[in-house]
């Protein structure tokens with residue numbers, strides 16, 4: 459049964475960046491499971507998995523547009539400490555919700571100095587071209603619950 463809308467797919471993968479550095483991986487013993495056709499994965503990855511079958515192995519290169527998006531400089535910048543009223547100590551790595559012209563975004567603190575806090579609302583992999591080596595481990599039809607929840611259940615799934 460090839461992968462189609464509402465297939466629950468388990469796959470192993472290795473994700474590397476342009477320098478060949480491994481960013482993330484899952485092996486065939488502990489594959490990642492997702493519900494196909496519900497935008498659960500980044501767009502280019504879901505597209506590449508459609509129609510594949512169990513045992514298929516393939517590699518894909520995804521430009522930022524098909525992965526985590528291009529880096530948007532408007533989402534990063536320095537803000538005064540007064541923007542963090544009520545927070546005891548603002549530290550690098552902390553995440554906050556902030557209002558942007560397009561709505562609320564989660565930002566990560568990337569730098570703190572006495573005058574400013576620098577935040578970045580881009581995904582950590584924004585602007586990166588990503589390389590995936592993928593192996594399809596299993597495919598099954600989704601249950602009613604899974605389609606209702608719009609995600610895969612069981613090992614490797616949402617819960």
Ligand code: ZN
Nearest residue numbers: 607611616617
């Ligand atoms: Zn659920």
